[in-house]
Amino acid sequence: MVERTSWSLSGALRGMFAKPTIDEQTWEDLEDALIQADFGPDVTDGILTELRAKVAKYNTTDPTDLQRMLREGIEERLARLDSTLTLSARPAIVLVVGVNGVGKTTTIGKFAKFLRGYDRSVLIGAADTFRAAAVEQLATWAERAGADIVRPQAQGQDPASVAFQTVEKAIKNGIDIVIIDTAGRLQTKSGLMDELTKIRRVIEKQTPIAEVLLVLDATTGQNGLAQAEAFIEHAGVTGLVLTKLDGSAKGGFVLAVQEKTGIPIKLVGQGEGINDLTGFTPHVFAKKLVG
Amino acid sequence: MATFGNLSDRLAETFKNLRTKGKLSAADVDGTVREIRRALLEADVALEVVKEFTGKVRERALGDEVNKALNPAQQVVQIVNEELVQILGGEQRRLEFAKKPPTIIMLAGLQGAGKTTLAGKLAKWLAKDGHTPILVAADLQRPNAVTQLEVVGAQAGVPVYAPEPGNGVGDPVRVARDGVKFAQQKLHDVVIVDTAGRLGVDADMMKQAADIRAAIDPDEVLFVIDAMIGQDAVSTARAFQAGVDFTGVVLTKLDGDARGGAALSIASLTGRPIMFASTGESLDDFEPFHPDRMASRILDLGDILTLIEQAQGAFDEDEARKMAEKFSTDTFTLDDFLGQMQQLRNMGSIKKMMGMLPGAGAMKAQLENFDEREIVRTEAIIQSMTKAERATPKLLNGSRRLRIARGAGSTVTEVNQLVQRFEQAAKMMKTVARGGTPNIPGMGPIPGGSFGGGRGKQQPKKKGSKSGNPARRAAENAALAAGEKPAAESGVPGGSGFGLGGGAQKPGGPSEEEMAALQKMLGR
Known part of the structure; x- marks a missing residue:
């Protein structure tokens, strides 16, 4: 069982990079491997075209060169954007959004712990007033992380008002960082998406929002892009x-x-685990993918 | 999503330069299969399933089974659809209840797949059916999962057995076992055991799931999986099959816009049926799985498949052959014209059919303008003629025309228009039948000929169409006239607003292959 499930891109690639020369089979295997890692047909084509051009340019037939070029290519693509969090405002408001079941609440718990580790004061707003027991789940995480939490006063309270109260309290008490949880929503539900816009608007009446984090589940396939586009909008x-x-x-x-x-x-x-959250480093990510 | 090209569009593109009739060449099939492969991958169908699947499709498409009612692209689409439905719905079945209650149902899946919510939905659904389900809270891992299940249970009006507070405290195996005992004592006839989310690679957790299974010996083990999952569906499904050996699959979050290729992957890899679909946040958004709907969702083909079926049903092969003969021997009469039109009407409302085409949304306005009664009026006029008149339209002089107009309840002008168009059409028909390309000033060449199928005056004018025969009618006419002449063969750019797929996305009107497709669809 374990053997079958532990498919990995690096594993799949290892075999092909061990070959003496680059041939058609290498390219095919590479394409398969990229698709199986959920890169999607478009990006896969892009990467392959780029690699083919590079291979032709440097006139190499050594698969290890190909591996290095692939790693560098992915790393370069990932490193194009700055992955540092901007949390210099006080209070710095972080709004956490995403579809159902991607791990928003868990991420908030870990993130709070992460920030507490740097000795910042953290206040969590439980604006997921929809899902059963979401507030309790968040409260448990807040307790583990050593952060304060603002709960809704009633079941099904308007999430925007919870967000407002949280920010209000943070400003009054001089809290460093505010994290606001929201209910999971599928990007196709326009009513719920409008609710997000409202939460945002209400918070911004008091202070600008420092970060809006979209939580994506790694198991997601090509729908991830649709999710991102809708939440960005x-x-x-x-x-x-x-x-x-x-x-x-x-x-x-x-x-x-x-x-x-x-x-x-x-x-x-x-x-x-509560410590299982790290900053994003393109180098490590690419290395893990490609080996 | 707009991000992804629609498969219908792509297939149309593939067939742009296709000149073969009926039978597909290997190269044609390869092109189509490539597009289907890509569409499946974009729908998150697992690669190995895609490979096997496209192999099968290719084999069948190249085989002898050629359906004359469909053009090559449609043939492939139909094969694909049949294969999809076969995999997805091959083993459609309902929940199996134990002979001796209680029936034990265990839920398993990744974190965040929606198990707890599903437990509530399933319980409510069963309760509505007259069962007396009880929920057992064996997810002691996630913070407050137990509380969540209690709330969900209350919403569903179903009792919850939750002896442990959860949050990492308590033994899920024991809770599950006690829960079943409890249900036996309290005479509940269904027990639904909610378990913690676990990753396929987490050996300890998988062992725990297997232990729970061994302890309660469930009648059904449902694998709950998110419709949005990507290629990882393979390893996850295999891990769960090896770990707990589920008996059925539940697909959740189908109310999103994910294509849900995972459904195909899992059904194909594990051979386990997909039994339920969860389609919303309310506890009532839960239904038995519909394999056919899923098949068209994966390939984003709209109701094009329904259209194919209808075209097949209405198409009368002999009729078409006779018609082709008449074209070439110049004995095409108003009677034949009527026959063709009636055949077209057999296919049901044209408006409805057009509405079913993927991407037809933007053509709504045009559809609104299209008056189906025009066909009826044309019919009335022709039926008001004598047999001799129909066979030899030259007989129609002024007084005959007046009589016909009276009989049909229309005006002489309308009769004149009809006759004029018929003559034009008959002329073109000859040209086409001899292998030439007909050409009408202001309209561009018309596929297969044009003879007033839908009448002209109420239809939207297109650029430069002075012939009183706007392009859209051409599409319809084409359908009537199609006979053995695929439009692709006469190499015509169409001007119609109706295209096979997403004509709306191409501002210049549909391209020739779309015309061809439409023509084929309606006429052949």
Whole structure:
């Protein structure tokens, strides 16, 4: 079982890079490997064309050169955008959005812990008033992270008002960083997407928003791009968070997302533990993908 | 999504220069199969499934099975659809209830797939059917999953067995086992066990799921999976099959715009049927899975398949052959014309058919303008003629025309228009039948000929069409006249607003292959 499930791009590539020369089979295998890592047919074609041109240019037949060029190509594509979080405002407001079940609440818990590690005071706003027990789930994470939480006063309260109260409290108490959780919503639900716009507007009445983070599940396929586009339009996303990278999914679609939308990946989640959240480093990500 | 080209468009593109009739050449098939491969990959169907699938399609498309009612592109689409439905719905089945209650249903899946919500939906659905389900909270991992299940249970009006608070406390195996015992004591006839989300690569957690399964011996193990999942569906499905060996699949978040290729991957790789689909946030958004809908969703083909079926049904091969003969021997009469038109009407409302074409949304205005009664009026006029008049339109002098107009309840002008168009059409028909390209000033060449199928005056004028025979009618006429002449063969640029797929996206009107497709679809 374990053997079958542990398919990895680097594993798939290792075989082909071990060959003495680059032949048609190498290209085919490479294409398969990229598609299986969820890069999508378009990006895969792009990468392949680029690589073919490079191989022709440098006149190489050595697969290890190809591997290096692939790694560098991906790294370069990923590194084009600045992945640092801008949290210098006080309070710095971070709004977390995404579709259902991608791990928004968990990410917030880990992110709060991460920030507490740098000794910043953190206030969490539980503006997911829709899903059953979402507030309790968030409260548990807040407690683990050592952060304060603002709860809705009633079940089904307008999420925008919870967000407003959270920001208000943060300003009054001089909190460094505010993280606001929102209910998961599919990007096709225009009513819910408008609700996000409203939350944003209401917060901005008090203070500008520092970061809007879109959480994407690494297991997502090509629909990730549609998600990103819709959330960018309605919530003004400034950064991506890629979660569940500890599974067998490679999340190759983020490359397409980053390229098509110009929004950088800023955080990476790789586990259920509270410390399993790291900043995004193109080098490490590319290395993991390609080996 | 607009980001992805629509498959219908792409197929049309592939067939742009196709000149073969009926039978597909290997190169044609390869081109089409390549597009289908890409469309499947964009729909997140797993690569190995795509490979196997396209191989099968290619084989069948090159085989002898040639359907004369469809053009090559449609043939391939139909083969694809049949194969899709076969994989997706090959083993359609309902929940299996235990002979001796309670029936035990276990839910398993990745984190965030929607298990807990689904547990509530399933419970509500079963309760509505007269069952007395109970939910068992065996997800003790995620913070407050137990609380969530309790809330969901309350919403569904179903009791929840939750002895442990969760948040990492308690043994899920024991909870599941006790839950089943509890249900037996309280005479619940269905037990739904919610388990923690787990990754396929997490060996410990997979073992735990297997332990739960062993402890409660469920009648059904449902693998809950997010419709948005990508290529990872393969490893995840295999890991769960090896780990807990699920008996059925539930697809969630189908209310989004993901194509849901995962459904195909999982059904094809594991051979397990997809039993339910979850389509919204409310507890009522839950339904048995419809394989046919999923098939067209994956390929984004709209209701084009319905159209294919209708075209096949209405097409009468013998009729068409006779017609072709008449074209070439110049014995085409108003009677034949009427026959053709009636054949067209057999296919049902043209408006409705056009509406079903993918990408037809933007043509709505044009559709609104199109008056189907025009066909009826034309019919009335022809039927008001005597047999001799129909066979020899030259007989029609002024007084005959007046009589016909009275009989048909129309005006002499209308009769004149009809006769004029018929003559024009008959002339063109001859040209085409001899292999030439007909040409009408102001309209560009018309595929297969044009003889007032839908009447002209109420139809929107296109640029420079002075013939009173706007382009859209040409499409329809083409359909009537199609006979054995695919438009592609006469190499015509169409001017119609009706295209096979997404004609709306091409400002210059549909391209020739779309015309060809339409013509084929309607006439052949």
